[in-house]
Amino acid sequence: MKRFFEFKGFTPLLRVALMILGATLAIAAFAIVFYLLSAQSNISGKRSFRGIDDKVLITFDEADIPHIKANNSADALFALGYLHATERSWQMEMNRRIASGRLSEILGGETVPIDRFLRTLGIKHAAERQFDRYPVEAKRLLQAYADGVNTGNAQLGWALPIEYFLTASKPGYWTPSDSLAWMLMMDLDLGGNWQREVQRFELSQYLSTKQIWEVMPPYDSGEQVTKMDFAKLYQDMGIYKQKQQEQQSKTSISPTMKMAMEYFPGGKEGIGSNNWAIAGKHTDTGKPLLANDPHLGLSAPSVWYFAHLEAPGLNVIGGTLPGIPAVILGRTDKLAWSFTNTNPDVQDLYIEQIDAKNPVMYRGPDKQLPFKVRQEIIDVKDAEPVGFLVKETRHGPVISDSFSKLKDLINTDKFAIALRWTALDDENQSVAGLLEMNRATSIDEFRKALRQNYAPMQNVVLADLDGNIAYQAAGMAPKRILYQGLYGVAPAPGWDKQYDWAGYVPFEQLPASTNPEQGWIATANQEIIASNNPNPLTADWDFPARYDRIVQLIKAKDIHNMESMKTMQADTLSLGNTPMLGLFKSIQSKHPLAAQVQLLTKDFDGDMKKDSVGALVFSAWADQLTRQLFGRLGDLFTQYYGPRSFRQALLLQLQNPASSWCDNPKTDQKESCADAANIAFDKALDQLSKQFGNDPKNWVWGKAHIAVSEHRPFSQVPFLAKIFDLEAPFPGDNYTINVGRLELIKSANPYETKQAPSLRAIYDLSNLEKSLFIYQTGQSGWVQSQRYRNMQALWANGQYLPLQMKPEKIDRQLELNHR
Numbered sequence: 101m102k103r104f105f106e107f108k109g110f111t112p113l114l115r116v117a118l119m120i121l122g123a124t125l126a127i128a129a130f131a132i133v134f135y136l137l138s139a140q141s142n143i144s145g146k147r148s149f150r151g152i153d154d155k156v157l158i159t160f161d162e163a164d165i166p167h168i169k170a171n172n173s174a175d176a177l178f179a180l181g182y183l184h185a186t187e188r189s190w191q192m193e194m195n196r197r198i199a200s201g202r203l204s205e206i207l208g209g210e211t212v213p214i215d216r217f218l219r220t221l222g223i224k225h226a227a228e229r230q231f232d233r234y235p236v237e238a239k240r241l242l243q244a245y246a247d248g249v250n251t252g253n254a255q256l257g258w259a260l261p262i263e264y265f266l267t268a269s270k271p272g273y274w275t276p277s278d279s280l281a282w283m284l285m286m287d288l289d290l291g292g293n294w295q296r297e298v299q300r301f302e303l304s305q306y307l308s309t310k311q312i313w314e315v316m317p318p319y320d321s322g323e324q325v326t327k328m329d330f331a332k333l334y335q336d337m338g339i340y341k342q343k344q345q346e347q348q349s350k351t352s353i354s355p356t357m358k359m360a361m362e363y364f365p366g367g368k369e370g371i372g373s374n375n376w377a378i379a380g381k382h383t384d385t386g387k388p389l390l391a392n393d394p395h396l397g398l399s400a401p402s403v404w405y406f407a408h409l410e411a412p413g414l415n416v417i418g419g420t421l422p423g424i425p426a427v428i429l430g431r432t433d434k435l436a437w438s439f440t441n442t443n444p445d446v447q448d449l450y451i452e453q454i455d456a457k458n459p460v461m462y463r464g465p466d467k468q469l470p471f472k473v474r475q476e477i478i479d480v481k482d483a484e485p486v487g488f489l490v491k492e493t494r495h496g497p498v499i500s501d502s503f504s505k506l507k508d509l510i511n512t513d514k515f516a517i518a519l520r521w522t523a524l525d526d527e528n529q530s531v532a533g534l535l536e537m538n539r540a541t542s543i544d545e546f547r548k549a550l551r552q553n554y555a556p557m558q559n560v561v562l563a564d565l566d567g568n569i570a571y572q573a574a575g576m577a578p579k580r581i582l583y584q585g586l587y588g589v590a591p592a593p594g595w596d597k598q599y600d601w602a603g604y605v606p607f608e609q610l611p612a613s614t615n616p617e618q619g620w621i622a623t624a625n626q627e628i629i630a631s632n633n634p635n636p637l638t639a640d641w642d643f644p645a646r647y648d649r650i651v652q653l654i655k656a657k658d659i660h661n662m663e664s665m666k667t668m669q670a671d672t673l674s675l676g677n678t679p680m681l682g683l684f685k686s687i688q689s690k691h692p693l694a695a696q697v698q699l700l701t702k703d704f705d706g707d708m709k710k711d712s713v714g715a716l717v718f719s720a721w722a723d724q725l726t727r728q729l730f731g732r733l734g735d736l737f738t739q740y741y742g743p744r745s746f747r748q749a750l751l752l753q754l755q756n757p758a759s760s761w762c763d764n765p766k767t768d769q770k771e772s773c774a775d776a777a778n779i780a781f782d783k784a785l786d787q788l789s790k791q792f793g794n795d796p797k798n799w800v801w802g803k804a805h806i807a808v809s810e811h812r813p814f815s816q817v818p819f820l821a822k823i824f825d826l827e828a829p830f831p832g833d834n835y836t837i838n839v840g841r842l843e844l845i846k847s848a849n850p851y852e853t854k855q856a857p858s859l860r861a862i863y864d865l866s867n868l869e870k871s872l873f874i875y876q877t878g879q880s881g882w883v884q885s886q887r888y889r890n891m892q893a894l895w896a897n898g899q900y901l902p903l904q905m906k907p908e909k910i911d912r913q914l915e916l917n918h919r
Contacts, residue, residue: 138259141882143186144912147255148919151247152178156916161907164879164887165417166914167408174244176411177425179916181248182255184405185271188422188881189253190263191401193271194812195423199281200224201478206269207813208481213504219476220490220502221288226524227280238532242276245425249274261882263814282423283531287523289396290556292368293588294447294519296640298505299744300590301449302736304331305340305509314761315730317748319627319641325580325587326639337593339451341511368743368855372625372642373440374669374837375561376650377569379619384661385866388563391665392429392438393857395839400809400826401881401888404859406873408905409538416538417905419859419873426534429861431871433905434541435564436863440623442557444577444637445587446522448601450495450594451515462493462516463595469494495520495594505739517591520601522576523555530554543570543614550574551607557637559623563865571621573610573628577637579603589639609633622650624837643748645675645835653837662870665862668837670898676747676835677706677718683754683774684718687781697785697796708840710802710831716792716851717799719833719842720784721777723850726750728776729761742846745834791849802829804851805840807896809876811883826877826889828896830856838898860895861903872900 144160154171156179161167166183170176184192197203201219203211231239253271264270296316303312309331318324334340373394380386396403408417409427418430429439455461461468472492479485491498493516500506500517510517522528533552540546543562550560550572557575562568578588578601585599586592592599611630613621625642629635653668654660685702687694697717704714726746730737740746753759754773762773771779792799808815811824830853832840840853859875876895880887894901 135259136884138257139261139882139884140186140256140259141880141885142887142912144914146915146917148917149251149255150919151244151251152916152918154918158183158914158916159910160912160914161902161904162909162911163406163873163901163903163907164890164911165406165408165903165907167905167907168410170409170411173411173414174241176409176414177241177245178248178251180407180409180420180425181245181250181274182252182916183248183407184420184422185249185252185274186256187879188401188405189256189271190261191399191812191881192249192274192422193264193269195282195285196272196274196278199227199278199285201476203813204478204480204486206267206481209483211813212478212480212486213502215478216476216486216488216502217499219478220497220499221519221521222490222492222497222524223284223288224277224281226526226528227277227284229526230280230528231277233526234529234532238529238535239276241535242279242425242531245279246274246276262884266814266820279424280531282421284523284528284555286421287530287555290441290443291446291521291523293445293638293640294449294499294521295743297447297449297588297590298503299736299740300330301334302505302509303733304334304590306733306736307331314752315733315746315749316744317752318639319644324589324639325582325636326585326589327583328586330586330590333593334591337451339510339515341509368841369642369745369834372443373438374622374624374646374650374839375438375440375559376620376622376654376668377438377561377563378654378660378665379569379615380567380865382619382654382658382660383866384659385864387565387567387864387866388569389660389662389665390436390438390561390563390569390863390865391669391861392440392561393669393838393860394429394439395841395855396858398807398809398854398856398858398876400811400824400877401879402809402858402875402877404875405879406875406903410905414539415905417903418861419875424531424534426531427538428534429859431863431868431903432538432540433868435543435546435562436865436868436871437537437546437560437562438861439558439560441625442559442573442575442577442628442637443625443640443642444557444575445580445639446555446557446575446577448495448520448578448588448599449499449591450493450518450520450599451591452493452495452498452518452594454514454516456514459513464494465595465597471498491516493518493594496524518594522578522604525554525576528554543568547572559625559628561621561623563863565865565868567865568615569621570612570614571616571623572612573630573637574607575610576604577610579605580635582635587639605633605637620654622647622654624650643676643835646837646839649673649675649837662862662864662872666872666898666900669857669860669862670831671837672708672831672833674706674708674833674835676751676833677708677722679751680718680722680754681706683777684721686774686777687721688774688778689781689785691782691785693785693789693794693796694781697799700796708801708805708831708833708836710800710805710829712801713796713799715801715833716804717784717788717796719801719804719851720788721781722747722750723842723844724780724783724787725777727845728764728780729753729759732765738845742844745842745844747834801831801851804849805830805833805842806849806852807840807856807876808852808854809892810854824883826892828876828892830896832856857895860900862900863903869902869904869906871903873903874900 536549624647807830
């Protein structure tokens with residue numbers, strides 16, 4: 101050995117350095133192994149502690165679903181909280197901090213805009229007020245769940261999930277109001293109308309009301325819900341801070357605010373879901389089939405955690421949301437239910453006029469009124485705390501002080517903008533409604549529990565063992581009357597009583613049906629109007645492509661079975677693309693690759709399959725065509741494009757080949773829509789060549805359309821994102837049943853998707869033990885666990901796992917005992 105070191109020229113000093121390095125690596129390796137052995141990422145065995153009344157047995161099946169068997173409901177929910185904390189501790193900590201506006205305590209100054217906005221909304225304050233009004237029994241169950249969460253976090257010991265070490269933090273204390281606050285965050289995620297109002301408000305600086313309706317058209321091309329010229333209203337009011345030309349250059353937002361807006365829930369087009377039920381007269385078993393796939397943002401770990409809760413009067417299995425003590429989507433042993441977002445307009449912005457002589461007052465309908473004011477202080481990691489005042493009007497919190505897009509837009513010396521939102525009402529007891537839904541033994545009992553659902557309003561489709569199928573819209577929505585006022589489409593003058601809400605639509609007037617003659621029910625966020633209340637619940641229904649395709653496939657077969665339900669959930673024919681195929685195939689191009697590309701795409705029919713060249717070329721062309729028509733909006737287009745696809749607006753303009761939007765105002769000649777299509781095609785081929793090479797045979801959809809499940813917050817750190825984020829090639833697009841909404845201008849890869857089916861479930865009412873489910877990550881939130889990602893490939897390829905209350909095999913077992 102000595103001769104070896106001498107031969108290699110190693111000095112004694114270098115030998116010592118190498119020995120130290122070797123020892124350091126050995127210590128590091130030992131520490132990693134010791135951490136992995138200590139981390140409770142695969143819990144089993146027995147645990148004893150205070151907080152439960154009796155023994156709880158938890159068995160984990162081969163699909164990794166925990167089956168919680170308790171002697172009372174409180175112990176069952178304690179166990180659920182315990183599992184949520186041990187499996188998803190970091191996710192729950194992020195949920196708690198987001199809802200409370202406390203991210204900056206561990207993440208630093210970049211998240212101050214998020215914290216400030218959510219503190220302004222007063223999410224946690226509202227949750228605390230609402231909890232005070234909850235029934236005693238619901239309070240007891242919420243507390244039992246919170247006790248389980250805190251016990252689970254305490255049992256983790258020193259070997260916490262790695263995210264805590266990377267952020268130098270520890271799990272915080274969970275309270276019942278944290279559960280209600282997270283429910284409010286789900287409400288915010290599913291209710292983005294206020295951001296649509298902001299968009300129309302911004303566009304009113306530069307466009308007429310007619311032009312705004314062309315850019316943001318209603319559900320169909322018919323008459324708008326309001327006849328008011330709101331763009332003129334704002335111009336006459338003198339609300340904008342700058343003149344049009346000066347403001348145009350200031351509409352871009354800072355990188356910090358851009359990052360913050362990624363965290364702001366809501367505002368994205370297509371946040372919704374699919375569900376449908378087929379009655380027994382159209383199934384091979386003579387009993388109903390029910391399918392559901394909610395379209396939420398893809399996260400790692402998933403927003404869902406599946407569990408089975410069994411106690412006297414309680415037997416329910418399905419998807420839970422870590423932080424909320426209930427099964428949100430699932431089944432009992434007698435019925436199954438599913439949700440999609442009704443997407444009602446439950447958020448209105450109000451322009452409040454500040455008293456010029458006394459700025460602590462604002463203009464009311466009859467007299468000047470005082471702002472309600474509270475102080476908030478945000479603690480910031482490695483920086484001084486940030487203090488600010490939150491103002492409220494009779495409508496709600498003033499958001500223009502904390503949302504920079506509005507603050508930069510309006511004359512803040514004269515005006516403020518407040519938000520009215522149903523979910524913040526003290527009467528909101530939606531989680532109590534969920535607890536009752538989990539105990540329902542019939543559709544009638546389930547409907548009774550739905551009366552407590554305040555927000556978000558949902559399209560609930562149900563089926564039971566007796567062969568019934570039913571639909572119920574459930575939640576609170578303001579009463580509106582067609583063509584009166586602004587109908588919630590844009591900010592309204594807060595001092596004018598005509599724009600105030602006149603109560604809520606009664607439950608009895610909400611859309612509902614039972615066992616319809618057609619033998620099926622389907623919803624996909626399309627327009628829904630009750631026969632006894634013809635006033636739409638919103639002006640912003642989703643584009644109906646998914647619903648129309650679901651109806652096509654239901655009607656295509658006389659008899660359905662579980663396989664046809666799987667086929668429907670995996671369907672990738674895009675009815676948002678098919679109206680444009682004629683224009684796409686008539687393109688005239690002299691691009692060097694045009695002939696080869698057109699040969700490869702000549703049979704493309706709008707089916708967005710992973711191996712399709714036509715799917716990628718069409719998407720790139722449609723993207724460039726959208727930019728051709730609406731890119732003249734400048735920075736406003738850059739901000740909107742992504743959250744909004746502009747597809748309805750594009751289809752509307754293409755119906756008129758001579759549309760002024762197809763003309764490029766920067767050229768002398770007048771371009772038609774055919775000219776715009778040709779130009780867009782050449783740009784698309786240039787872009788695809790740059791991104792995927794010069795051989796169009798390699799331009800397949802699956803290489804570009806990647807489903808990205810993002811980790812919070814490490815998706816923002818490139819080298820950590822490679823560890824914590826999950827990616828998989830994925831079919832579909834914005835308009836397919838198997839949805840995969842494109843990021844477009846919001847990403848370096850415009851074709852990737854971060855919003856897709858967050859889970860899929862199919863229920864067979866002839867034998868509920870044959871029910872199936874899948875989602876895109878795994879049950880575990882521990883990144884080192886194989887269970888962090890074990891469902892990903894199954895989900896991406898349209899496969900499923902069994903959803904059984906009585907599984908044949910048990911993988912492991914955990915017993916919780918009272919100390």
